[in-house]
Amino acid sequence: MFEFMTVRELYEMCLGGENQETDSLEYVELEGWVRTNRPSGKIGFIALNDGTYFRNCQVVYNEDNLDNFKETAHISTGSSVHVLGKLKLTPEAKQPFEIEATHIEIEGVCDEDYPLQKKRHSFEYLRDIPHLRVRGNTFFAIFRIRSILSMAIHEFFQSQGFVYVHTPIITGNDGEGAGEMFRATTIDNTKFEEDFFGKEAFLTVTGQLHVEAFAMAFRDVYTFGPAFRAENSNTTRHASEFWMIEPEIAFADLEDDMDLIEDMVKFCIDYVLENAPEEMKFFAERIDHDCINRITKVRNSHFVRMTYTEAINHLNKAIENGYKFENKVYWGMDLNSEHERYICEEVVKGPVFLTDYPKEIKAFYMRLNDDQKTVAACDLLVPGIGELVGGSQREERYDVLNQMMTEKGMSKETLQWYMDLRRFGGCKHAGFGLGFDRFLMYLTGIENIRDVEPFPRTPRNLKF
Amino acid sequence: MFEFMTVRELYEMCLGGENQETDSLEYVELEGWVRTNRPSGKIGFIALNDGTYFRNCQVVYNEDNLDNFKETAHISTGSSVHVLGKLKLTPEAKQPFEIEATHIEIEGVCDEDYPLQKKRHSFEYLRDIPHLRVRGNTFFAIFRIRSILSMAIHEFFQSQGFVYVHTPIITGNDGEGAGEMFRATTIDNTKFEEDFFGKEAFLTVTGQLHVEAFAMAFRDVYTFGPAFRAENSNTTRHASEFWMIEPEIAFADLEDDMDLIEDMVKFCIDYVLENAPEEMKFFAERIDHDCINRITKVRNSHFVRMTYTEAINHLNKAIENGYKFENKVYWGMDLNSEHERYICEEVVKGPVFLTDYPKEIKAFYMRLNDDQKTVAACDLLVPGIGELVGGSQREERYDVLNQMMTEKGMSKETLQWYMDLRRFGGCKHAGFGLGFDRFLMYLTGIENIRDVEPFPRTPRNLKF
Numbered sequence: 001m002f003e004f005m006t007v008r009e010l011y012e013m014c015l016g017g018e019n020q021e022t023d024s025l026e027y028v029e030l031e032g033w034v035r036t037n038r039p040s041g042k043i044g045f046i047a048l049n050d051g052t053y054f055r056n057c058q059v060v061y062n063e064d065n066l067d068n069f070k071e072t073a074h075i076s077t078g079s080s081v082h083v084l085g086k087l088k089l090t091p092e093a094k095q096p097f098e099i100e101a102t103h104i105e106i107e108g109v110c111d112e113d114y115p116l117q118k119k120r121h122s123f124e125y126l127r128d129i130p131h132l133r134v135r136g137n138t139f140f141a142i143f144r145i146r147s148i149l150s151m152a153i154h155e156f157f158q159s160q161g162f163v164y165v166h167t168p169i170i171t172g173n174d175g176e177g178a179g180e181m182f183r184a185t186t187i188d189n190t191k192f193e194e195d196f197f198g199k200e201a202f203l204t205v206t207g208q209l210h211v212e213a214f215a216m217a218f219r220d221v222y223t224f225g226p227a228f229r230a231e232n233s234n235t236t237r238h239a240s241e242f243w244m245i246e247p248e249i250a251f252a253d254l255e256d257d258m259d260l261i262e263d264m265v266k267f268c269i270d271y272v273l274e275n276a277p278e279e280m281k282f283f284a285e286r287i288d289h290d291c292i293n294r295i296t297k298v299r300n301s302h303f304v305r306m307t308y309t310e311a312i313n314h315l316n317k318a319i320e321n322g323y324k325f326e327n328k329v330y331w332g333m334d335l336n337s338e339h340e341r342y343i344c345e346e347v348v349k350g351p352v353f354l355t356d357y358p359k360e361i362k363a364f365y366m367r368l369n370d371d372q373k374t375v376a377a378c379d380l381l382v383p384g385i386g387e388l389v390g391g392s393q394r395e396e397r398y399d400v401l402n403q404m405m406t407e408k409g410m411s412k413e414t415l416q417w418y419m420d421l422r423r424f425g426g427c428k429h430a431g432f433g434l435g436f437d438r439f440l441m442y443l444t445g446i447e448n449i450r451d452v453e454p455f456p457r458t459p460r461n462l463k464f
Numbered sequence: 465m466f467e468f469m470t471v472r473e474l475y476e477m478c479l480g481g482e483n484q485e486t487d488s489l490e491y492v493e494l495e496g497w498v499r500t501n502r503p504s505g506k507i508g509f510i511a512l513n514d515g516t517y518f519r520n521c522q523v524v525y526n527e528d529n530l531d532n533f534k535e536t537a538h539i540s541t542g543s544s545v546h547v548l549g550k551l552k553l554t555p556e557a558k559q560p561f562e563i564e565a566t567h568i569e570i571e572g573v574c575d576e577d578y579p580l581q582k583k584r585h586s587f588e589y590l591r592d593i594p595h596l597r598v599r600g601n602t603f604f605a606i607f608r609i610r611s612i613l614s615m616a617i618h619e620f621f622q623s624q625g626f627v628y629v630h631t632p633i634i635t636g637n638d639g640e641g642a643g644e645m646f647r648a649t650t651i652d653n654t655k656f657e658e659d660f661f662g663k664e665a666f667l668t669v670t671g672q673l674h675v676e677a678f679a680m681a682f683r684d685v686y687t688f689g690p691a692f693r694a695e696n697s698n699t700t701r702h703a704s705e706f707w708m709i710e711p712e713i714a715f716a717d718l719e720d721d722m723d724l725i726e727d728m729v730k731f732c733i734d735y736v737l738e739n740a741p742e743e744m745k746f747f748a749e750r751i752d753h754d755c756i757n758r759i760t761k762v763r764n765s766h767f768v769r770m771t772y773t774e775a776i777n778h779l780n781k782a783i784e785n786g787y788k789f790e791n792k793v794y795w796g797m798d799l800n801s802e803h804e805r806y807i808c809e810e811v812v813k814g815p816v817f818l819t820d821y822p823k824e825i826k827a828f829y830m831r832l833n834d835d836q837k838t839v840a841a842c843d844l845l846v847p848g849i850g851e852l853v854g855g856s857q858r859e860e861r862y863d864v865l866n867q868m869m870t871e872k873g874m875s876k877e878t879l880q881w882y883m884d885l886r887r888f889g890g891c892k893h894a895g896f897g898l899g900f901d902r903f904l905m906y907l908t909g910i911e912n913i914r915d916v917e918p919f920p921r922t923p924r925n926l927k928f
Contacts, residue, residue, distance in 0.1 A: 006683075008625065031715040033680075033889050051683030051714065052625055080715075080891040107715075108860065108890040131677035131881045132888065140681060147628040154618050161472065161516055164611040168919040169633065169667075169690045170646075170705055172926045182634075184646045184667060186694045188654045196646065196694055196704070197926035203633075203648060203667075210919060210928065213595035216497075217604060219470075219515030225690065226633050230650050230660055240660070241634055250515065251495040251544075251571075396572065417595045417928050424596065425497050426572040427544040455632040455674060462636045462661035464674065464881050 002029040002084050008053035014089060014096040028099065030057065030083040031107070033135065039073035046075070046104075048083065054141060054278035058098040059083055065102055072101075077117065078110030078135070123451050130455045130463055138287065141279035142452055145272060146440055152271035153224055153245055153436075156264055162247065163218040167207030169226060173414050174202060180230040181205060182240075203228040208246050208431060209365070209418050212394065215248040215429055216421055222247040224436070232459050236448040239437065241457040248431035254367075254376040254393040257430035258353050261380055261389050262303045264434075265351075269299045272443055280444075288445020290384075295443055297350070298382055304352040306343070308335075308374065311354050314347050315339055334361045340379075340386040353378045364408040366392040368400050378432075385442055391432025398422040466493040466548050472517035478553060478560040492563065494521065494547040495571070497599065503537035510539070510568075512547065518605060518742035523547055525565040532568065541581065542574030542599070587915050594919045594927055602751065605743035606916055609736060610904055616735035617688055617709055617900075620728055626711065627682040630689065631671030637878050638666060644694040645669060646704075667692040672710050672895060673829070673882050676858065679712040679893055680885055686711040688900070696923050700912040703901065705921040712895035718831075718840040718857040721894035722817050725844055725853050726767045728898075729815075733763045736907055744908075752909020754848075759907055761814070762846055768816040772838065775799070775807050775818050782806065798825045804843075804850040817842045828872040830856040832864050842896075849906055855896025862886040 005028045013025070032050030039045075042063040047056040063069045075081065085099035115129050116136060126133035133139045157164070170184045182203040186196040195201065207223040214221045223246040230240060247264075249256060273280060273292070284292045315329045327336045335343075335354070344352050356374040359366070366375035376393035395401040401422060405412055412419065440452045450456040455464060469492045477489070496514030503509075506527040511520040527533045539545065549563035579593050580600060590597035597603045621628070634648045646667040650660040659665065671687035678685045687710045694704060711728075713720060737744060737756070748756045779793045791800045799807075799818075808816050820838040823830070830839035840857035859865040865886060869876055876883065904916045914920040919928060 006625075031891070032683075051679075051681055078889040080889045107892065108886070110889040111887045114888050129881075131674075131885065134678055134681040143629065143678065144627055144682070146630070147622070147626075150628050150630075151618060151622050154615060158611075158615050161470075162611075163515075163608055164614050165607065165918055166610070166614075166690070166707055168705060168921060170692075170921050170926065172928060180650065182648045182650060182660070184692075185649060186644065186646060190652045196696075196923060197921070198924040199926060201926055210595075214598055214607065214918065215515075217515055217598040218608070219496075226630070228634075228648075232660075241632060243630055414928075417593075421595065422572070423575045424578050425542040425544045425574040427495070428571065454629055454678065457632060457634050457661070459660060460662040462634065462663060462665055464636060464878075 002027045004029045006030075006052040007032065007048070007050045007055070007057045010057060010087070010097060011053055011055060025087055027102075028085060028087050030059075030085070030099065032057070032081065032083075034075055034077055034079045034081060034110075036077060037073070037075050044069075044073050046081070048081070048099075049140075054144070054282065055095070058095050059085065059101050059104070060098055061101040061104060065100070066104065068104065071106070072104045075104075075106060076110045076112070076114070078114045080107040081105060082107050123448065127450055127456070128463065134454075137282060139451070141276075141282050142440070142444060142446060143454060145276045145279050145444060146452065146454075148275045149268060149272055149436070149440055149443065150224070152268045152275075153264075155271070156267045157220075157222045157247065160220065162220040162222050163214065165207075165211050165214045165221050165223055166225065167204070167210040167223045167246075169204050170197075170201050171204045171210075172197070172199060172201060173209060174411065180232075182228050182230045205229060206246065206433065207244065208248065208433065209415070211246055211248045212418070212429065212431070213421055215250045215431070216425065216427070219250045220247070234459060236450075237438065237441075239449045239453060239456055239458055242449070242453070243436035245434040245436055246431060248429060250427055250429045252430045253428055254355065254378060254391075254430055257391045257393065257432060258303070258305060258355075258378055261353075261378075261391060261432055265380070265389070266299050268439070269295045269443070283444045291443070291445040294384060301350040303380070304348045304350065305378075306348070306352055306354055307356045308354050308358065309356065311335070311339075311343050314343060318342065318346075332358045332360065337386050340381050341383075344381040344386065345383050349383070351380065351382045353380050359404070362392070364404045364410050365394050365401070367395045368404065376430075382442065385438075388439065388442060389432050389434050391430065393428070393430040396422055396426045396428055398426075466491045468493045470494075470516040471496065471512070471514045471519070471521045474521060474551070474561060475517055475519060489551055491566075492549060492551050494523075494549070494563065496521070496545065496547075498539055498541055498543045498545060498574075500541060501537070501539050508533075508537050510545070512545070512563075513604075518601075518608070518746065519559070522559050522562040523549065523565050523568070524562055525568060529564070529566055530568065535570075536568045539568075539570060540574045540576070540578070542578045543570055544572040545569060546571050587912065591914055591920070592927065598918075601746060603915070605740075605746050606904070606908060606910060607918065609740050609743050609908060610916065612739045613732060613736055613900070613904055613907065614688070616732045616739075617728075619735070620731045621684075621686045621711065624684065626684040626686050627678065629671075629675050629678045629685050629687055631668070631674040631687045631710075633668050633690065634661075634665050635668045635674075636661070636663060636665060637673060638875065644696075646692050646694045669693060670710065670897065671708065672712065672897065673879070675710055675712045676882070676893065676895070677885055679714045679895070680889065680891070683714045684711070698923060700914075701902065701905075703913045703917060703920055703922055706913070706917070707900040709898040709900055710895060712893060714891055714893045716857075716894045717892055718819065718842060718855075718894055721855045721857065721896060722767070722769060722819075722842055722844075725817075725842075725855060725896055729844070729853070730763050732903070733759045733907070747908050755907070755909040758848060765814040767844070768812045768814065769842075770807070770812070770816055770818055771820045772799075772818050772822065773820065775803075778807060778811050779803055782810075796822050796824065801850050804845050805847075808845040808850065809847050813847075815844065815846045817844050823868070826856070828868045828874050829858050829865070831859045832868065840894075846906065849902075852903065852906060853896050853898050855894065857892070857894040860886055860890045860892055862890075
């Protein structure tokens with residue numbers, strides 16, 4: 001007689017106007033966790049969440065219908081329960097339905113020292129309990145969107161025939177030569193010839209070099225996996241462990257690369273808005289009022305393309321006109337966040353790709369332009385945060401790559417295999433890197449990377 | 465006039481019988497790599513692969529139509545080329561079409577010392593060149609299926625509302641207490657208070673403990689990410705780095721768990737057969753003649769469920785009947801591969817879940833059965849390889865878990881957070897672990913784990 005239903009199924013049924021189904025559905029069985037329990041005299045209300053949907057299900061219980069009314073009235077926040085009851089449509093009310101309980105059973109009680117009580121807690125407090133914070137609205141919303149955005153990435157690339165490559169986490173390369181790395185080891189010293197792999201081993205900072213090898217076989221490939229930086233910097237945008245997406249496309253140049261980035265960003269925005277409407281509404285109400293508006297605008301924008309040199313000219317013109325920047329502006333500099341935001345928010349007033357950066361401030365593998373001074377790189381800047389994606393056409397000419405590696409002091413011994421890709425049927429190719437966690441921050445308006453990672457890792461912070 | 469086409473598009477068009485389209489398509493543009501080049505007198509044939517499809521595209525070139533015929537005749541295997549030509553349908557031939565080249569341009573030559581020449585190479589030889597081996601048929605097929613199987617996993621779980629959780633790679637827990645772990649470090653000694661995280665940090669061996677916390681909020685969750693074992697064992701089934709899928713379902717018992725495993729395995733088999741037909745055909749022809757037949761049979765089987773105790777009885781009966789095993793059989797033992805295969809291949813003759821193992825040989829978190837001797841665990845055995853998946857219902861009773869951790873000598877200090885999940889609205893729940901690489905081996909018939917990982921990591925072997 002009682003039909004098992006999830007809260008999501010009930011909402012979809014009651015909101016979807018599939019009356020045929022609700023008509024025949026009278027008695028339902030539910031399981032979930034008590035978000036709040038408000039007994040009042042002979043009646044009580046439980047806000048039940050079963051994990052399947054952002055919104056709670058209201059369970060009404062009445063002394064007349066429930067033999068364990070007193071016990072039920074004492075069920076504490078966080079407890080798990082099993083509910084049998086009658087479905088009642090309430091089209092006039094805020095919730096489209098409620099459950100009139102005929103039976104409520106406690107499955108697991110929640111102890112008194114439960115650290116999540118009704119009142120709001122600071123994000124900082126919650127970071128100390130990453131195993132529990134996901135039960136509150138904000139993190140419940142974040143981590144469902146994290147899952148949905150992951151799927152968006154896979155659907156976008158797979159639907160276009162890209163091959164997903166699990167590039168290695170433990171690597172013998174020291175990456176881009178940029179940034180500190182963790183070592184993976186089983187010894188207590190530096191006699192690496194006695195270590196597990198017989199040599200020094202690191203946790204990867206990028207899968208790009210490895211995935212390039214696969215692009216030379218499959219044409220279009222992507223990675224989506226964890227990466228690591230052992231930098232001792234405590235900012236809101238840096239974590240020691242994070243997830244990266246690194247597509248690589250063969251027979252493609254920087255223009256193709258920017259087309260791909262633009263398509264991907266727009267696809268993901270659409271996907272999240274469509275698949276997490278309740279969660280996004282919550283963020284707009286509670287976290288960042290502008291978030292839906294901001295990403296919808298990006299979704300509907302044409303992404304402008306501007307060279308680094310043009311950007312420098314714009315900045316210099318701004319200074320001439322009396323605009324003040326904290327940092328000096330000159331050709332050859334690495335743009336600061338204030339400069340990026342000025343270009344993006346004041347000049348373009350929308351998403352913009354800056355391209356063709358001075359070779360000195362970019363990585364060794366980026367393709368040298370004919371001017372011999374700049375490389376075919378692009379950074380996508382978006383209003384509100386600045387850089388979201390960084391990409392480049394790769395240097396496919398062996399001699400030029402070799403020369404650039406000399407200039408940048410790269411180890412050719414450990415990267416000979418990478419250089420060899422240029423000797424064995426290499427071709428024009430390009431790719432980019434998207435920091436998944438930062439993308440999630442951008443979409444939701446969450447300002448600290450520690451709050452979009454399930455168990456964040458930062459310097460001197462390793463919780464569980 | 466020339467329309468850019470991928471080889472996959474051409475095959476789909478010519479095989480799909482969409483004649484309307486091929487009628488209007490006359491001149492095409494292609495890019496790709498030369499698999500073979502066979503010049504012969506005034507004519508030549510290039511087998512072109514552009515990475516998008518398993519099969520090659522035949523490009524015919526003729527001295528009369530090509531001004532660089534001589535140069536073309538010398539294009540070496542592995543080179544990348546740009547081709548313009550006329551599409552010619554050849555419905556009588558092995559390939560449904562060929563390209564009559566009007567223009568062939570070399571984009572990237574392939575040097576003479578290219579290690580992949582026409583003749584077949586041993587898998588062992590190819591393991592030394594993981595950046596190049598993917599260009600040959602076998603690895604080209606493996607790594608596309610790896611990508612397709614990854615997507616199958618995500619589609620299976622996401623379509624049922626499971627939330628994908630990025631459980632951490634660097635962890636302070638020492639996992640199941642089983643197996644050696646890598647440390648992640650930035651120091652050269654063991655003064656861990658001075659290390660990056662201020663304490664000892666490991667590379668994860670399992671995401672299960674962390675993902676259980678998320679199951680207590682989202683009900684149904686899964687991980688899909690890398691895991692590590694620093695075991696010094698050189699077998700064909702162990703790698704130091706591998707990918708794992710670990711679903712966890714709340715309000716669920718061992719029966720629900722086995723239902724989910726069965727559904728997942730069958731979904732993945734269907735998905736791979738449907739999305740990689742050319743690759744699977746290749747494996748059946750060249751690697752493992754039985755592979756399509758074997759997985760199709762599993763697909764159409766009902767997965768039998770049998771207790772460990774019943775299995776021991778079957779084994780003892782076999783011994784009574786004169787069957788010889790290398791290892792002794794007794795209740796309480798960990799089954800050897802020969803025993804598993806006997807049960808699976810001789811008794812059941814199909815996939816079988818063994819359940820309810822002695823608690824002594826299973827992990828601390830598995831739920832103790834009422835007999836106080838066995839735990840609610842299951843191993844899925846499949847014909848040909850034995851164990852494919854291991855799962856269990858989890859111990860949700862704080863006191864029983866506490867007692868089991870004492871018995872197994874687990875560190876309660878670092879796992880208090882995990883135990884606390886039982887104090888704060890815990891519930892009946894279950895989950896399993898699927899070794900992704902082994903699943904891929906099973907589907908394709910590849911026998912060495914080193915040959916299904918893009919850049920395999922094993923003891924004293926860290927290539928690039």
